[in-house]
Amino acid sequence: xxxxxxxxxxxxxxxxxxxxxxxxxxxxxxxxxxxxxxxxxxxxxxxxxxxxxxxxxxxxxxxxxxxxxxxxxxxxxxxxxxxxxxxxxxxxxxxxxxxxxxxxxxxxxxxxxxxxxxxxxxxxxxxxxxxxxxxxxxxxxxxxxxxxxxxxxxxxxxxxxxxxxxxxxxxxxxxxxxxxxxxxxxxxxxxxxxxxxxxxxxxxxxxxxxxxxxxxxxxxxxxxxxxxxxxxxxxxxxxxxxxxxxxxxxxxxxxxxxxxxxxxxxxxxxxxxxxxxxxxxxxxxxxxxxxxxxxxxxxxxxxxxxxxxxxxxxxxxxxxxxxxxxxxxxxxxxxxxxxxxxxxxxxxxxxxxxxxxxxxxxxxxxxxxxxxxxxxxxxxxxxxxxxxxxxxxxxxxxxxxxxxxxxxxxxxxxxxxxxxxxxxxxxxxxxxxxxxxxxxxxxxxxxxxxxxxxxxxxxxxxxxxx
Amino acid sequence: xxxxxxxxxxxxxxxxxxxxxxxxxxxxxxxxxxxxxxxxxxxxxxxxxxxxxxxxxxxxxxxxxxxxxxxxxxxxxxxxxxxxxxxxxxxxxxxxxxxxxxxxxxxxxxxxxxxxxxxxxxxxxxxxxxxxxxxxxxxxxxxxxxxxxxxxx
Amino acid sequence: xxxxxxxxxxxxxxxxxxxxxxxxxxxxxxxxxxxxxxxxxxxxxxxxxxxxxxxxxxxxxxxxxxxxxxxxxxxxxxxxxxxxxxxxxxxxxxxxxxxxxxxxxxxxxxxx
Numbered sequence: 001x002x003x004x005x006x007x008x009x010x011x012x013x014x015x016x017x018x019x020x021x022x023x024x025x026x027x028x029x030x031x032x033x034x035x036x037x038x039x040x041x042x043x044x045x046x047x048x049x050x051x052x053x054x055x056x057x058x059x060x061x062x063x064x065x066x067x068x069x070x071x072x073x074x075x076x077x078x079x080x081x082x083x084x085x086x087x088x089x090x091x092x093x094x095x096x097x098x099x100x101x102x103x104x105x106x107x108x109x110x111x112x113x114x115x116x117x118x119x120x121x122x123x124x125x126x127x128x129x130x131x132x133x134x135x136x137x138x139x140x141x142x143x144x145x146x147x148x149x150x151x152x153x154x155x156x157x158x159x160x161x162x163x164x165x166x167x168x169x170x171x172x173x174x175x176x177x178x179x180x181x182x183x184x185x186x187x188x189x190x191x192x193x194x195x196x197x198x199x200x201x202x203x204x205x206x207x208x209x210x211x212x213x214x215x216x217x218x219x220x221x222x223x224x225x226x227x228x229x230x231x232x233x234x235x236x237x238x239x240x241x242x243x244x245x246x247x248x249x250x251x252x253x254x255x256x257x258x259x260x261x262x263x264x265x266x267x268x269x270x271x272x273x274x275x276x277x278x279x280x281x282x283x284x285x286x287x288x289x290x291x292x293x294x295x296x297x298x299x300x301x302x303x304x305x306x307x308x309x310x311x312x313x314x315x316x317x318x319x320x321x322x323x324x325x326x327x328x329x330x331x332x333x334x335x336x337x338x339x340x341x342x343x344x345x346x347x348x349x350x351x352x353x354x355x356x357x358x359x360x361x362x363x364x365x366x367x368x369x370x371x372x373x374x375x376x377x378x379x380x381x382x383x384x385x386x387x388x389x390x391x392x393x394x395x396x397x398x399x400x401x402x403x404x405x406x407x408x409x410x411x412x413x414x415x416x417x418x419x420x421x422x423x424x425x426x427x428x429x430x431x432x433x434x435x436x437x438x439x440x441x442x443x444x445x446x447x448x449x450x451x452x453x454x455x456x457x458x459x460x461x462x463x464x465x466x
Numbered sequence: 467x468x469x470x471x472x473x474x475x476x477x478x479x480x481x482x483x484x485x486x487x488x489x490x491x492x493x494x495x496x497x498x499x500x501x502x503x504x505x506x507x508x509x510x511x512x513x514x515x516x517x518x519x520x521x522x523x524x525x526x527x528x529x530x531x532x533x534x535x536x537x538x539x540x541x542x543x544x545x546x547x548x549x550x551x552x553x554x555x556x557x558x559x560x561x562x563x564x565x566x567x568x569x570x571x572x573x574x575x576x577x578x579x580x581x582x583x584x585x586x587x588x589x590x591x592x593x594x595x596x597x598x599x600x601x602x603x604x605x606x607x608x609x610x611x612x613x614x615x616x617x618x619x
Numbered sequence: 620x621x622x623x624x625x626x627x628x629x630x631x632x633x634x635x636x637x638x639x640x641x642x643x644x645x646x647x648x649x650x651x652x653x654x655x656x657x658x659x660x661x662x663x664x665x666x667x668x669x670x671x672x673x674x675x676x677x678x679x680x681x682x683x684x685x686x687x688x689x690x691x692x693x694x695x696x697x698x699x700x701x702x703x704x705x706x707x708x709x710x711x712x713x714x715x716x717x718x719x720x721x722x723x724x725x726x727x728x729x730x731x
Contacts (some may be wrong), residue, residue, distance in 0.1 A: 012577075012580055015584055016584070018712075019587060116688075116691070116692050117697055119692075119695065119696075119699070120695060120699065123699045123702070123703070127699075127702055127703060127706050129706070130706050130710065131706055133640075134710050134713060136711055138717065140717055140718065143710070143713055143714045143717055144714070146710045146713075147710050147711065147714055150664070150706070150707050150710055151653070151659065151662050151666070153667055153670075154663070154666040154703060154707065155650075155653050157670075158649065158650075158666055158669035158670055158673070159647075159669075160678070161670065161673040161696065162646055162669070162672070164673075164692075165642075165673045165680065166676075167674040168677065168680055168689055169639070169676070169680040172684045172686060173688075174688055174692065182684075193637070200679050259664075268668060459705050469632075469633070470629070472633060474731075527712065531705050531708065531709065534701055534704065534705060535701060537701075538697060538698055538701035539695055539698060539701075540705050541698055542694060542698065544694070545691060545694065571655065590636050
């Protein structure tokens, strides 16, 4: 839990590092900060603690989720680039500081024991993301994405809060274990209607944040408008934290009234899978395709987040890790290619054809892109395959057949649009000049690719820890 | 017996009646002869100029934003104040409680101050003055000519 | 101090159901405002109305249950809402500087 305090202080330190007029120091400093936080986080391993008057709880589950979040943050920070050139209009110190602050919020969302902390963590994360979405100040698309994200996010927060207030009215407690006990007693007899309405509203508020259908309308716009580096951050860290919070509520506090929400969630899962995958097929823009793919991955995660079975959490964790690593490498390749084309004064649009002929001069980048696409599609020998496999086998054991069939069919649809990127990289004519990669960038890409392959061959390396 | 909210209703009725009687009476008694001067907006004797809905300068806005942020954080001082002076707690801990609570609050305020210091160093507290451009107009008449006239009169 | 003790009693003069209905009405007005208006500032005001409905509801529940944690939550909501206001207005001003309007309908670079 010291990682929260440390990260807050590091964020402030990062803000003041910005005054040094030395932009070279920021990236290594931020990486070191994240590593220290990861170390502090792992120090809580195998200990069950309550912190700050029962506000936060650390246990192995929360340590695992926080570790996935911190690893994703580390990778995103490592591939961040392009802040250093434009002196006047970029503020890298602030961006890194806000990223660190938002990780504080994400960790609070996985460790919360009290709904107050869930709310505060969610808001720290969301408000940081509103700012990061709008960082490209003179780009109208970025502005519009920020405004849309902000209005939708604030709206979702309102719904979540009203739900929390109703639950408080029905149970008289914000503590999730207190709520769990009261919900269990209420489930037997006459629970007040307030409780059921409150639970549904809290679930809706959280589904908004993880962009599940039918609350997904902001996602493609925001992902497309935001600078690519922050889109990568958003689609990994925010999603992992949101699902951790959803899982802790559904699997813990709300299990007593299983019957009220389980069928709604099955229906929404199928809707999310169908909308995410089918719409992704029609996208011309690679970034927008990744946005819809993130919606569909939210669907797969929802399939398993509805259960309170001990091995479900390891499935969620493994899937989040596989998805985060693959997404970050896909965005990293997109960023570096788009930047090169831009510096050659070509018109860039982040469409699929930006990768045309990538394999000719940049075999490494093409390979990284291929592995990440294969992993997202769930092809064997990649981490994504095992992620999907664990989730499907969990669903099969729990006997939820209809959503499972939909999920399997939709993952077959997914293969089509992920392969579009691979095809344009290897088989289409085009000229991407040989791209010189900075060492840290190259190392990060190799690490993410290796991680995807190693986890694809030996998933138990990580799965046994979770 | 009137209930508590009955008093509020009575209060509202009284207020409405008072306004109606005072304004309505004046309306019936006074002569009604308007002219442009009388109908114009009263602005402390100045002649009104321009539209009322002018846009404020952007720098007011930044100051207001900073004010709102630091002002609202003070809401956390209220719950703190109720336990800070708690006699029972102070007696139980031999006065240590007071120092503990006080130092905690100073840590909180200190973090806020860091934020303020950041805004200060970044220059958001500076009042952005318009830069006066010096004219580079070269007059054909030498400056001494003006001085002569000034001395003469 | 004597006056302070009485505030929960004054709140309890009105039945709890009235508070729930009133807050729900305020909340619904906020939702309708968000969904129907096109001006960013007014949407934002509607969101604030939703948050204040929540605050009222929490304060009422908190008094009825004689449990201060609900009121503490209200403090958190107020502080966080202020931070949100700051960020939101900054975003709106940023857009205004670029396109000189805050009508959400004008922003159609990205499809809804």
